[in-house]
Amino acid sequence: MRTGSLPSSPHRALSVLLVEDSEVDAELIIQELRRCGYDITCERVQTAGAMEAALERGPWDLVLSDYSMPAFSATAALGILQRLNQDLPFIIVSGTIGEETAVSALKAGAHDFLAKGRLARLGPAIERELRDAEERRQRRQLKHLLDQQAASFRALFEGNPLPMWVYELETLQFLAVNDAAVRLYGYSRDDFLAMRITEIRPAEDVPALLANLAQRRDNWEHSGDWRHRTKLGQVIDVEVKSHRLPFNGRSGVLVVVHDVTERKRLEAQFLQAQKMEAIGRLAGGIAHDFNNLLTGILGYCDLLLVDLPEGDPRRDDLEEIKRGGEHAAGLTRQLLAFSRKQVIAPRVLDLNAIITDTCRMLGRIVGEDVEIHTGLAEDVGHVSADPGQMSQLLVNLVVNARDAMTDGGKLTIETNNVQLDEHYASMHLAVVPGPYVMLAVSDTGCGMSPEVQARLFEPFFTTKEPGKGTGLGLASVYGIVKQSRGNIWVYSEPGRGTTFKIFLPQVDAPLTETPKLAAPVKGQTAATILVVEDNPALEKLTCRILRRIGYTVLSASSAEEALQISGAHKGPIDLLLSDVVMRGESGPALANQLIAQRPRLQVVHMSGYTEDAIVRHGVITVSTAFIEKPFTPDVLTQKVQEALSGRRA
Numbered sequence: 001m002r003t004g005s006l007p008s009s010p011h012r013a014l015s016v017l018l019v020e021d022s023e024v025d026a027e028l029i030i031q032e033l034r035r036c037g038y039d040i041t042c043e044r045v046q047t048a049g050a051m052e053a054a055l056e057r058g059p060w061d062l063v064l065s066d067y068s069m070p071a072f073s074a075t076a077a078l079g080i081l082q083r084l085n086q087d088l089p090f091i092i093v094s095g096t097i098g099e100e101t102a103v104s105a106l107k108a109g110a111h112d113f114l115a116k117g118r119l120a121r122l123g124p125a126i127e128r129e130l131r132d133a134e135e136r137r138q139r140r141q142l143k144h145l146l147d148q149q150a151a152s153f154r155a156l157f158e159g160n161p162l163p164m165w166v167y168e169l170e171t172l173q174f175l176a177v178n179d180a181a182v183r184l185y186g187y188s189r190d191d192f193l194a195m196r197i198t199e200i201r202p203a204e205d206v207p208a209l210l211a212n213l214a215q216r217r218d219n220w221e222h223s224g225d226w227r228h229r230t231k232l233g234q235v236i237d238v239e240v241k242s243h244r245l246p247f248n249g250r251s252g253v254l255v256v257v258h259d260v261t262e263r264k265r266l267e268a269q270f271l272q273a274q275k276m277e278a279i280g281r282l283a284g285g286i287a288h289d290f291n292n293l294l295t296g297i298l299g300y301c302d303l304l305l306v307d308l309p310e311g312d313p314r315r316d317d318l319e320e321i322k323r324g325g326e327h328a329a330g331l332t333r334q335l336l337a338f339s340r341k342q343v344i345a346p347r348v349l350d351l352n353a354i355i356t357d358t359c360r361m362l363g364r365i366v367g368e369d370v371e372i373h374t375g376l377a378e379d380v381g382h383v384s385a386d387p388g389q390m391s392q393l394l395v396n397l398v399v400n401a402r403d404a405m406t407d408g409g410k411l412t413i414e415t416n417n418v419q420l421d422e423h424y425a426s427m428h429l430a431v432v433p434g435p436y437v438m439l440a441v442s443d444t445g446c447g448m449s450p451e452v453q454a455r456l457f458e459p460f461f462t463t464k465e466p467g468k469g470t471g472l473g474l475a476s477v478y479g480i481v482k483q484s485r486g487n488i489w490v491y492s493e494p495g496r497g498t499t500f501k502i503f504l505p506q507v508d509a510p511l512t513e514t515p516k517l518a519a520p521v522k523g524q525t526a527a528t529i530l531v532v533e534d535n536p537a538l539e540k541l542t543c544r545i546l547r548r549i550g551y552t553v554l555s556a557s558s559a560e561e562a563l564q565i566s567g568a569h570k571g572p573i574d575l576l577l578s579d580v581v582m583r584g585e586s587g588p589a590l591a592n593q594l595i596a597q598r599p600r601l602q603v604v605h606m607s608g609y610t611e612d613a614i615v616r617h618g619v620i621t622v623s624t625a626f627i628e629k630p631f632t633p634d635v636l637t638q639k640v641q642e643a644l645s646g647r648r649a
């Protein structure tokens with residue numbers, strides 16, 4: 001069996017480490033090797049130390065070793081070779097060797113053994129062992145390459161920034177998970193490997209998952225949007241891609257996960273903002289028209305009431321019409337606030353002062369079984385807002401809180417300075433980083449479901465019985481906050497209560513002085529007033545009210561016409577009473593031109609509505625006298641008198 005042919009190509013180089021104490025035997029072996037055609041390089045060693053030193057110097061093609069020597073042995077030599085991890089052919093060439101010894105030498109790792117008396121076998125044995133050693137070397141190299149490749153692929157999986165795992169098709173058991181999954185879900189690798197994929201879903205989503213898996217029997221390429229649950233119970237939105245992957249002999253599915261929670265949240269915020277914008281535009285348009293109509297209805301009611309004698313039974317009917325009109329005017333005002341089309345007079349103000357003022361009447365609103373607590377930061381920064389709007393906002397929030405605490409509870413109003421940073425801004429649409437004043441109104445009431453929270457700020461959204469709520473309270477709060485360039489967020493849990501947080505940008509400016517109103521002066525009816533209004537009914541009504549008092553009234557339906565009339569009028573004009581938004585040139589622009597011609601002219605603007613731009617650009621300022629539509633004859637008269645009494649010098 002162990003015979004083979006002689007080496008086919010003679011004179012091949014062979015470096016042999018010879019472990020042999022007998023010089024004569026060594027010579028015989030070398031001669032035999034030469035006879036076989038090897039070109040021998042050889043070193044003879046007889047001790048462990050000498051062998052180690054020789055191996056160190058290497059490289060060697062093979063080791064030929066005597067079995068036992070006075071100071072060394074084949075088994076000891078083999079031990080050294082193995083310890084140094086050198087896989088060289090090791091052939092024992094011994095004078096005497098019993099069968100059992102030979103077998104145990106082979107077991108210990110020797111590749112062959114032969115008797116010194118039968119050296120003819122040496123050539124073929126070496127030939128074969130060199131070939132085997134070469135094969136072993138190649139296999140080792142291949143395995144090394146495969147190991148390296150496997151490590152790189154494992155790194156692709158383990159170190160991938162996207163969470164990934166493989167689960168078993170039949171059992172739904174996790175078979176492997178990567179680091180990103182461990183980080184995102186909070187489970188350790190061992191936790192995962194003891195779980196099934198159903199365990200990272202909200203319980204209510206599991207049936208849908210199982211149904212989906214059942215459908216996928218034929219086609220395992222899947223991508224879809226799912227909700228997952230982390231170890232802490234947080235629900236996250238994920239986009240998942242998966243496909244079949246045989247894994248360690250099991251039928252696996254590879255899943256790659258993309259966490260889109262943050263993106264979804266911002267998208268939802270964006271959609272919500274867009275929706276509010278659209279409803280706002282609609283509501284603002286309606287409110288504008290209603291305002292003009294209501295000014296007419298209420299105005300003519302008042303004129304009639306003046307004409308009808310006391311005791312006339314028709315007065316009651318008129319009062320009814322008037323009450324209805326006033327109620328409608330209140331709703332219209334809320335709608336305008338929501339659509340941010342309310343004409344406002346922003347001032348630099350101290351929110352704490354407004355809260356303290358408003359709190360005096362809040363006690364009356366909330367009733368006895370609600371405790372009111374305030375926590376107002378002493379150094380709270382200034383904000384720019386309309387004081388009337390701010391107290392309206394506070395009242396709306398407080399009324400809601402009261403309605404939520406039917407069995408009493410605690411109402412807390414707080415202010416604080418806060419810095420909203422880049423991180424916060426990146427998480428909240430429409431937030432500009434910077435210093436803000438936070439106003440928080442909290443209650444311990446019934447709280448709200450997520451569904452109610454989602455629609456809270458929509459106009460006419462109410463959960464209250466018909467007649468109890470119009471659903472305009474929070475819509476107008478929303479509009480007021482937005483018009484003041486602020487943001488509002490709600491935190492609520494059913495049964496736990498609600499907190500509304502409003503952030504208004506801080507302004508670095510001193511408080512606006514309250515303008516002193518000049519006392520109305522009687523007997524200025526000799527004045528001439530130019531009325532400019534593009535709504536014919538309102539123009540007529542306004543002129544009628546003013547003429548009835550005794551003023552001389554000129555009227556125009558546009559800025560252009562007003563300029564012509566002023567140009568043609570030889571006498572003085574004391575007051576311009578003009579609408580703000582008109583076809584053609586705006587009221588404020590007209591006022592500027594007329595003042596240039598008539599420096600003593602007083603100006604009063606009237607509007608129920610204005611484009612944001614006019615307010616934002618400060619055309620309507622605190623110092624501009626202003627009448628909000630719808631107005632009553634009394635208010636009109638009073639404003640006109642005030643303006644005339646402060647005549648420009």
Ligand SMILES: Nc1ncnc2c1ncn2[C@@H]1O[C@H](COP(=O)(O)OP(=O)(O)OP(=O)(O)O)[C@@H](O)[C@H]1O
Nearest residue numbers: 400401404447462463464469470471472473474498
């Ligand atoms: N503090 C709160 N606690 C619980 N639910 C609230 C709270 N504030 C508002 N809500 C819910 O939001 C809905 C809308 O509130 P909003 O103030 O806009 O309208 P409303 O109070 O129903 O009517 P309106 O204010 O016009 O009289 C309410 O019907 C209620 O369901």
Ligand SMILES: [Mg+2]
Nearest residue numbers: 396400473474
């Ligand atoms: Mg309300």
